[in-house]
Amino acid sequence: MELSTAQKALAEQPFSVLLGARLTAFGDGAAVLELDVRPDLLQQNGFLHGGVLSYAADNALTFAAGAAAGPHLLTAGFTIDYLRPARGRVLRARAQVVRAGRSRVVCRCDLLMVDEEGVESLCAVAQGAISTVGGADGA
Amino acid sequence: MELSTAQKALAEQPFSVLLGARLTAFGDGAAVLELDVRPDLLQQNGFLHGGVLSYAADNALTFAAGAAAGPHLLTAGFTIDYLRPARGRVLRARAQVVRAGRSRVVCRCDLLMVDEEGVESLCAVAQGAISTVGGADGA
Amino acid sequence: MELSTAQKALAEQPFSVLLGARLTAFGDGAAVLELDVRPDLLQQNGFLHGGVLSYAADNALTFAAGAAAGPHLLTAGFTIDYLRPARGRVLRARAQVVRAGRSRVVCRCDLLMVDEEGVESLCAVAQGAISTVGGADGA
Amino acid sequence: MELSTAQKALAEQPFSVLLGARLTAFGDGAAVLELDVRPDLLQQNGFLHGGVLSYAADNALTFAAGAAAGPHLLTAGFTIDYLRPARGRVLRARAQVVRAGRSRVVCRCDLLMVDEEGVESLCAVAQGAISTVGGADGA
Numbered sequence: 042m043e044l045s046t047a048q049k050a051l052a053e054q055p056f057s058v059l060l061g062a063r064l065t066a067f068g069d070g071a072a073v074l075e076l077d078v079r080p081d082l083l084q085q086n087g088f089l090h091g092g093v094l095s096y097a098a099d100n101a102l103t104f105a106a107g108a109a110a111g112p113h114l115l116t117a118g119f120t121i122d123y124l125r126p127a128r129g130r131v132l133r134a135r136a137q138v139v140r141a142g143r144s145r146v147v148c149r150c151d152l153l154m155v156d157e158e159g160v161e162s163l164c165a166v167a168q169g170a171i172s173t174v175g176g177a178d179g180a
Numbered sequence: 181m182e183l184s185t186a187q188k189a190l191a192e193q194p195f196s197v198l199l200g201a202r203l204t205a206f207g208d209g210a211a212v213l214e215l216d217v218r219p220d221l222l223q224q225n226g227f228l229h230g231g232v233l234s235y236a237a238d239n240a241l242t243f244a245a246g247a248a249a250g251p252h253l254l255t256a257g258f259t260i261d262y263l264r265p266a267r268g269r270v271l272r273a274r275a276q277v278v279r280a281g282r283s284r285v286v287c288r289c290d291l292l293m294v295d296e297e298g299v300e301s302l303c304a305v306a307q308g309a310i311s312t313v314g315g316a317d318g319a
Numbered sequence: 320m321e322l323s324t325a326q327k328a329l330a331e332q333p334f335s336v337l338l339g340a341r342l343t344a345f346g347d348g349a350a351v352l353e354l355d356v357r358p359d360l361l362q363q364n365g366f367l368h369g370g371v372l373s374y375a376a377d378n379a380l381t382f383a384a385g386a387a388a389g390p391h392l393l394t395a396g397f398t399i400d401y402l403r404p405a406r407g408r409v410l411r412a413r414a415q416v417v418r419a420g421r422s423r424v425v426c427r428c429d430l431l432m433v434d435e436e437g438v439e440s441l442c443a444v445a446q447g448a449i450s451t452v453g454g455a456d457g458a
Numbered sequence: 459m460e461l462s463t464a465q466k467a468l469a470e471q472p473f474s475v476l477l478g479a480r481l482t483a484f485g486d487g488a489a490v491l492e493l494d495v496r497p498d499l500l501q502q503n504g505f506l507h508g509g510v511l512s513y514a515a516d517n518a519l520t521f522a523a524g525a526a527a528g529p530h531l532l533t534a535g536f537t538i539d540y541l542r543p544a545r546g547r548v549l550r551a552r553a554q555v556v557r558a559g560r561s562r563v564v565c566r567c568d569l570l571m572v573d574e575e576g577v578e579s580l581c582a583v584a585q586g587a588i589s590t591v592g593g594a595d596g597a
Contacts, residue, residue: 056229059198059220081198090195091238091255096231103230115262116230117423117448120398120537122257122564122587124557139583140541144422145395145450147539147583149566165257166556166564168585170395170448170539172423256562256587259398259537261425261448263418278444279402283561284534284589286400286444288427305417305425307446309400309534309587311562334507337476337498359476368473369520369533370513377508394508396539396582401532443535 042112044068047104050112060096064104070138072104075131078154089127089154089164097134098150098167105136106146106171117145119169121152127164129154136167146171181251183207186243189251199235203243209277211243214270217293228266228293228303236273237289237306244275245285245310256284258308260291266303268293275306285310320390322346325382328390338374342382348416350382353409356432367405367432367442375412376428376445383414384424384449395423397447399430405442407432414445424449459529461485464521467529477513481521487555489521492548495571506544506571506581514551515567515584522553523563523588534562536586538569544581546571553584563588 047067051057051074060082066073074097076082084090103116136150152165186206190196190213199221205212213236215221223229242255275289291304325345329335329352338360344351352375354360362368381394414428430443464484468474468491477499483490491514493499501507520533553567569582 050224053224054229055220055222056231081194083194085189085192090193092195092235095234095238099230099234118259118261120257120259120585122585123255124559124564140580142541147541149583163557166566166585168537168539168583259446261446263420263425279441286402288444302418305427305446307398307400307444328502331502332507333498333500334509359472361472363467363470368471369516370473373512373516374509377512394540396537398535398537400535
C-alpha cells in the first residue's frame with residue numbers, strides 16, 4: 042500500500058475528516074498522522090484535549106500496522122500515557138511497528154506537539170496491538 | 181461537586197461540545213458520559229470510530245475520578261480494549277473509581293452502545309489513572 | 320475443562336510451582352488464583368513484590384480466558400495498576416472474562432491481599448487480552 | 459545513584475534474589491536488568507513464563523525511573539505486550555525514561571531473549587509509570 046492509498050483510506054473515515062487528520066508518511070511499518078490544533082479540539086484550559094491525542098494514537102498505531110500487514114485490520118487495544126499539557130500548532134503522531142506477527146501487530150507511538158518554529162515536544166506515548174482480520178475480533 | 185457543576189465543566193471543553201458529549205450521572209465516585217452517534221463520528225465501515233470510544237473512556241474515567249477527588253485532576257493515562265464493532269444509537273461510558281489515593285485515582289470504564297430499543301451492548305473496556313494536581317504531571 | 324484439570328495445567332508450570340500458586344476456583348469464564356505470602360516473595364520494604372502481583376494477574380487472566388475458551392491460549396498482553404502496598408497472608412487474584420471473541424478473549428482481574436482474619440483488601444487491578452491459538456501470536 | 463548502589467538495592471529485594479536478577483547497567487535514565495533462564499522459571503511448554511517477563515518489565519521500568527529521579531519511587535502501573543515465545547539463555551530487560559516529571563516518571567522497556575551465540579530477540583515490550591514518593595500512591 043502506498044501513501045496515497047493510505048491517505049484515501051483515512052479520507053474515508055468521517056471522524057478523521059472532522060478532526061482534520063492527515064497522513065504525512067506511510068511505509069516500512071511506520072506512519073505519521075498529523076492534525077492542526079483548532080479551538081474546537083481543546084479542553085477547558087486551552088490545551089489539546091486528551092481525547093484528540095488518544096484518537097491520534099489509535100489511528101496512527103493502526104496505520105503503522107497497515108504499513109506492515111495490509112489493510113484488513115482491527116485495532117485490538119492500546120495504552121496511552123500523557124506526559125505534559127499539549128500546546129502548539131500541530132499534533133504529530135509517529136507510530137512504528139515493533140513486531141508484525143501472523144495475526145497480531147504490536148506498535149508504539151510518540152505523540153508530539155509542534156510549535157510555531159517547528160520545534161517538537163513529546164506530550165504522550167502509546168503502545169498498542171492491532172489484529173489482522175480473519176483471525177480477530179475488535180473495533 | 182454536583183451533576184450540574186460537572187455538566188458545566190464538560191461544557192467548557194470545546195472538544196466535548198464538538199462531539200456532543202453529555203454527562204447523565206455524576207457522584208459517589210462514578211460518572212456516565214453519553215453521546216449520540218452521528219455520521220461524522222464514524223469510521224470507514226459505518227461503525228463509531230475507535231477514537232470516539234477512546235475519547236469517551238478518557239473523559240468518563242476522569243469525571244469519575246472527579247466525583248471522588250474533586251476538580252483539580254489530570255488524566256495520567258489509560259488502557260482501552262475494543263471488544264466488538266460499535267454500532268447503535270448512543271454511546272454510553274460508565275466509569276467508576278476503583279481506588280482514590282491521595283495523589284492518584286484509579287478507575288475502570290465500560291463502553292456500551294445502546295440501540296433503538298435501549299438494549300446495551302458492551303463494546304470496549306478501559307482502565308486508567310488520574311493524578312490529583314499539586315502532586316502530578318500529565319494532561 | 321474442570322477445576323481439577325486446570326489445577327493440573329497450573330502444576331505443569333514450573334514457575335507457578337516455584338511461587339506456590341494454586342487455583343481455588345475455575346469455571347464460567349472466571350478463575351481464582353492464590354498464593355501464600357513468603358519471605359522470598361517480598362520487595363525491600365517487606366511488601367509482596369509487584370512482580371508477584373503481575374505474575375498473578377497474567378496467570379489469573381489467562382486461566383479465566385481458559386474457563387471460557389479452552390486450553391489453547393496465549394497471553395497477548397495486559398495492564399496492571401497498583402493501588403496500595405501489598406501486605407497480608409495470602410494473595411488472591413480473581414479474574415473474569417469480559418468478552419470471549421472468536422480469536423481474542425478480554426478479561427479483568429482484581430488482586431486482593433487477605434489478612435489473618437480473612438479480610439480482603441484490593442491492591443491492584445488488571446485488564447488483559449488472551450489470544451486463542453490457531454489465530455494468534457504471543458507468549 | 460551509581461550502578462553499585464542500584465545493585466545493592468536490587469539485592470535487598472528477596473523476590474529478585476529468588477529469580478536471580480542482576481543489574482548490568484544503570485544511569486542516565488536507563489537500566490538493564492538480566493536473569494538466567496532456569497528450569498524453575500518456565501511455563502508448561504518450556505518457554506520462560508510470562509510472569510517472569512512481567513516481573514522483569516516492572517523492575518527494569520522502576521530502576522530506569524530511579525536512574526533519573528532517585529530512589530524514592532513506587533511503581534504506579536505498566537502495560538506489557540508479548541510478541542513471541544521467550545526461549546534462550548538469558549532474559550535482558552532494557553528500560554529507559556521517556557519523561558521524568560516532578561511526581562511521575564514514564565518509561566519504556568524492551569524485553570529480549572539472548573541465545574547461546576549472544577543474539578537478541580525481542581519477546582515483549584512494556585510501558586509504565588512510576589510515582590515519586592511524597593506525592594504518590596502505588597506499590
